[in-house]
Amino acid sequence: MKKIFFPLTVCMAMVLLLTGCSSDDASSIRVGVIAELTGDMPAVGESCKKAAEMAVQQVNDAGGIEIAGKKYPLKLFIEDNAGKADQSASAAQKLITQEKVHAVIGPNATRYALPASEIAESSKVVLITPWSTSPKTTLDAKTNAPKKYVFRACFIDPFQGRVVAKFAMDTLKAKKAAVLYDVASEYNKGIAEIFRETFEKNGGAIVAFETYTTNDKDFSGQLTKIKKAAPDMIFLPNYYSEVPLQIQQAKRLGIAVPFVGSDSWGSQELLKLCGKDCEGYYFSTHYAADAATPVATKFIEGFKAKYANLPDDVAALTYDSFGLLFQALKSCGTLDRGAIRDALAKIPLYEGVTGNMQFKDGSGDPTKSAVIVKIKDGKFVYFASAAP
Amino acid sequence: MTYVFQQLLNALQVGSIYALIALGYTMVYGILTMINFAHGDLFMVGAFFCFFAAIFLNLPFVPVLVISMVGVALLGVVIERCAYKPLRQAPRVSAIITALGVGLFLENFTLALNPYPKQVPQLLANTTWIFHGVSISSIALFIVILSLLLMLMLDLIVRRTMVGMAMRAISWDKAVVPLLGVPVDLIISLTFAIGTSLGGAAGVMYGLAYPVIDPYMGIMVGWKAFISAVVGGIGNIRGAMIGGYILGALEILVVAVMPSTYRDFVAFVLLLILLIFRPYGILGKPHPQKV
Numbered sequence: 001m002k003k004i005f006f007p008l009t010v011c012m013a014m015v016l017l018l019t020g021c022s023s024d025d026a027s028s029i030r031v032g033v034i035a036e037l038t039g040d041m042p043a044v045g046e047s048c049k050k051a052a053e054m055a056v057q058q059v060n061d062a063g064g065i066e067i068a069g070k071k072y073p074l075k076l077f078i079e080d081n082a083g084k085a086d087q088s089a090s091a092a093q094k095l096i097t098q099e100k101v102h103a104v105i106g107p108n109a110t111r112y113a114l115p116a117s118e119i120a121e122s123s124k125v126v127l128i129t130p131w132s133t134s135p136k137t138t139l140d141a142k143t144n145a146p147k148k149y150v151f152r153a154c155f156i157d158p159f160q161g162r163v164v165a166k167f168a169m170d171t172l173k174a175k176k177a178a179v180l181y182d183v184a185s186e187y188n189k190g191i192a193e194i195f196r197e198t199f200e201k202n203g204g205a206i207v208a209f210e211t212y213t214t215n216d217k218d219f220s221g222q223l224t225k226i227k228k229a230a231p232d233m234i235f236l237p238n239y240y241s242e243v244p245l246q247i248q249q250a251k252r253l254g255i256a257v258p259f260v261g262s263d264s265w266g267s268q269e270l271l272k273l274c275g276k277d278c279e280g281y282y283f284s285t286h287y288a289a290d291a292a293t294p295v296a297t298k299f300i301e302g303f304k305a306k307y308a309n310l311p312d313d314v315a316a317l318t319y320d321s322f323g324l325l326f327q328a329l330k331s332c333g334t335l336d337r338g339a340i341r342d343a344l345a346k347i348p349l350y351e352g353v354t355g356n357m358q359f360k361d362g363s364g365d366p367t368k369s370a371v372i373v374k375i376k377d378g379k380f381v382y383f384a385s386a387a388p
Numbered sequence: 389m390t391y392v393f394q395q396l397l398n399a400l401q402v403g404s405i406y407a408l409i410a411l412g413y414t415m416v417y418g419i420l421t422m423i424n425f426a427h428g429d430l431f432m433v434g435a436f437f438c439f440f441a442a443i444f445l446n447l448p449f450v451p452v453l454v455i456s457m458v459g460v461a462l463l464g465v466v467i468e469r470c471a472y473k474p475l476r477q478a479p480r481v482s483a484i485i486t487a488l489g490v491g492l493f494l495e496n497f498t499l500a501l502n503p504y505p506k507q508v509p510q511l512l513a514n515t516t517w518i519f520h521g522v523s524i525s526s527i528a529l530f531i532v533i534l535s536l537l538l539m540l541m542l543d544l545i546v547r548r549t550m551v552g553m554a555m556r557a558i559s560w561d562k563a564v565v566p567l568l569g570v571p572v573d574l575i576i577s578l579t580f581a582i583g584t585s586l587g588g589a590a591g592v593m594y595g596l597a598y599p600v601i602d603p604y605m606g607i608m609v610g611w612k613a614f615i616s617a618v619v620g621g622i623g624n625i626r627g628a629m630i631g632g633y634i635l636g637a638l639e640i641l642v643v644a645v646m647p648s649t650y651r652d653f654v655a656f657v658l659l660l661i662l663l664i665f666r667p668y669g670i671l672g673k674p675h676p677q678k679v
Contacts, residue, residue: 040602042503183649210648215608217598220398221643221651228391241505245600252516253394254523273507273600 028075029065029335031056031325032095033318034106034116039083040214041239043269044108044314048130049078050307051315052105055322058302065326068333077101081112088112092119092127102335103128105321108314109239110134110187117150124149126341128325130317133157133263134190138364149341151364153320153354154286157187160262161194161237163284163370163386168233168260169202171372171384172282176207178231180222180246182238183211191237191262207231216242223250237262240270247277258282266313271378278375282383286313287354288371291382296353313354320352390521395644396637401528401597403636404535407629408590409613410620411542412583414628417617418559419579420476422483426467426490428610430584433494434460434591435508435601442509449511456592457585464584465577473573491610498603505602508595531593538589539629542582546625555579559623619659621672630670635659 033052036045056076059065064073077099079091088107095101096119103126107113113132120127121140128151129137135157138150168174177199181192196206207229210222223246226234234250236243236259247259261283270278289300289310299319303311311319325340327350332343345364350357357366374383409431416424437456441447447455471490475483516525546552554575557565566572594609595601612635620631638655646654668674 038499038503040505040604042505210643212648213652215604217594217600217605217609218398218402220401221395221640222648224391224394224398225644225648227394241600241602244507245598248599252514252523252525252527254516254518269504273505275507 026335027072029067029072029329030075030077030099030101031322032077032079032092032099032101032104034079034081034088034091034095034104034112036083036108036112037078037080039081040241041083041109041267043240043267043312044131045080047267047312047315048106048108048318051303051311051318052076052078052322054303054306055319055326059326065329067329067335072335081107081116083112085111085115089115089119092116096120096123096125101125102337103325103340105318105325106130108132108318110137110190111185113137114186117147121147121149124341125337126151126325126328126344128153128321128344130154130321131263131314132187133160134186135365136186136190146361146363146365148362151324151344151359151366153317153324153352153357153366154263155368155370156365157191158194160284160370161191162198163372164191164235164237164260164262165195165198165202165204166386167282167284167372167384168199168235169204172233172258172260174204174232176205176229176231177233177235178208178210178226178229179206179235180208180210180212180219180226180238181236182214182216182242184213185239187264188237188239192235195235195237217245219246219249220253223253223255226250227253227255231257233258233260235260237264239264240267241273243270244274244277247274247281251277263313266373266380268310268312271375271380276378279378280375282372282374284370284386285373285380286370287316288373288380288382290380291371293351293353293355295351299353316353320350320354320357323352324350324357391644394522395640397522397524397528399637399640400532400633401636402640403633404532405590405594405597405609405632406613406616406635407632408535408538408586408593409609410616410628410632411539411625412587413614413617414620414622414625415555415579415583418623418625419555419576420472420483421623422472422480423487423614423622424472424580424583425484425487425610425614426494427584427587428606428613429491429494430460430464430467430606431587431591431594431610431613432498432601432603432606433463434588435595435605436498436506436591436603437588438511438592438595439506439508439601442511452511453589453592456588458588460588460591461581461585464580464587468577468580473576491606495603495606503603505600508599508601510599512596527596531597534589534593538586542586543625545582551575551578615656615659619662619669621669624669624671624673627669627671634670 035048056074060073064071081088081091108131110132113129126149130153179192182188208226259281263285265283266285328344332339347359355368357368370386372384373380412427434456437459441452441455471486516523554570616631616635617628620627642651642654
């Protein structure tokens with residue numbers, strides 16, 4: 001053991017030296033991506049990675065981004081956070097200190113975006129999360145003021161919770177609603193609470209408000225309780241890997257009311273895992289591939305040509321995160337991290353795949369609209385939209 | 389009343405799976421006084437074997453179950469021979485750390501093969517009968533019956549066969565039994581094979597009941613099964629079965645009468661209280677330490 005220790009230390013020191021040297025060149029724009037490539041939501045990470053590679057390739061094929069008269073190519077660094085909060089923070093640390101990136105895109109889920117955003121904020125590097133919808137991601141925990149360096153490309157949970165509650169009351173004519181959500185996850189909990197608040201304020205009744213914790217597979221106790229409360233609809237603001245189990249178990253218990261979800265349903269994996277069980281249900285999300293603007297159509301065609309499948313909302317939002325960053329880079333005229341942040345915060349209008357966005361009053365949350373999607377014949381189909 | 393009955397049925401299904409997995413922990417502990425923390429992950433591997441056998445070999449349920457049980461049993465024996473046997477004389481802590489390592493290896497190996505959650509195809513027809521307002525699904529019923537059958541078989545093996553007698557003898561006294569000509573290594577391997585194959589069977593049934601499987605599914609279920617084994621009295625086979633059903637019932641019944649957020653907290657406080665009054669578990673017997 002002692003004999004191999006010395007060569008091992010030497011090796012490690014050399015690796016550190018080598019990587020230390022290679023990462024210092026000023027001829028390119030360095031963008032880091034933190035994605036959930038493994039862990040409990042690999043489909044999210046995969047979409048994010050694909051869209052990131054596509055966005056970067058498109059810019060590099062056109063010669064790069066022009067800053068102060070000189071064209072800079074983009075260099076992409078992709079890190080896996082393994083679906084863990086601590087690895088998200090260390091990935092952000094690595095990208096910022098070791099790879100010296102100019103901006104970070106990701107992580108996507110709120111529970112991973114939160115720790116990474118803290119690192120970005122304290123290191124004064126722009127971080128754009130494509131998919132984290134919790135208000136907390138862009139707010140400072142102590143002062144409740146907007147974080148300076150953290151942005152997102154999606155709407156926030158309070159907006160989404162209100163959209164779903166309104167939809168349940170107006171379109172589904174629900175008066176009694178039940179909610180089942182993951183109490184250990186920031187995103188699910190936040191959106192469930194806003195839903196309850198809005199639903200009750202508008203004269204509805206929440207007859208069951210049940211919880212479970214991440215990685216639970218058995219929901220029979222909670223669902224039996226929900227069945228006894230006899231709701232008109234059930235709201236499941238949970239991730240795509242859990243929703244199929246919840247709906248299947250509910251059906252096995254003889255529950256026949258409609259289920260409604262949030263943007264965490266919006267992965268093609270949901271359709272694979274759910275089979276026919278999710279047919280006819282609704283969820284709120286960022287965009288619908290079949291009701292797209294010209295900008296979106298161009299992106300969808302490009303994505304389909306490159307990867308032979310439809311982009312989900314994470315892919316679209318990742319692409320928009322890069323779009324926002326590119327627009328900021330073009331307008332700021334320097335590669336200074338602080339200047340990039342200022343340019344981003346002042347974007348007056350960005351026409352993205354997921355709709356038009358703008359950043360106002362130093363906040364990292366864009367103003368934009370949401371859509372309701374229906375699952376029909378094994379596809380996500382546009383149903384309605386809701387303005388900000 | 390239908391509500392209570394429905395919740396009891398739910399508890400029976402959850403409890404059956406905990407009990408089957410708890411048996412693996414308790415058997416290994418009984419014979420080696422070592423906790424095989426990789427057992428929860430062997431359960432996960434069982435579910436993945438089931439998935440692969442059903443998708444790639446396109447087999448019906450019974451061969452899938454046999455393949456999973458045999459596959460996991462072989463894996464269990466290999467793990468015992470390669471990872472645990474060299475440490476049999478080492479301090480107990482080393483063996484436990486090795487077991488944790490094997491568990492992590494299994495998780496990350498499966499993860500490296502394919503990180504996506506998988507959907508286990510429906511191997512058995514799923515019908516739901518409504519009986520006086522209580523929904524009984526054929527899968528839940530099947531899980532309870534098959535688990536009880538497997539446990540009955542295990543009980544017979546341990547109490548009525550020569551192998552079972554040898555197992556009990558080794559767990560009684562490891563020093564004298566080899567002198568009587570009992571092949572200790574073979575019996576230990578057999579114990580691992582039987583214990584892990586039950587875990588594999590539990591994996592298959594879990595895949596039937598909760599058809600979305602992923603490499604991390606064994607962690608929480610494994611812990612809960614381990615707790616079941618301790619509550620029942622670790623090392624005691626009937627105790628593990630009882631412990632599994634008790635934990636299943638507690639989890640479901642806490643949800644049934646209290647806000648579901650309190651589930652794990654209340655369930656485990658109740659188990660702690662039980663252990664304060666019966667530190668050796670429900671059926672466990674105190675072993676005075678020989679000095």
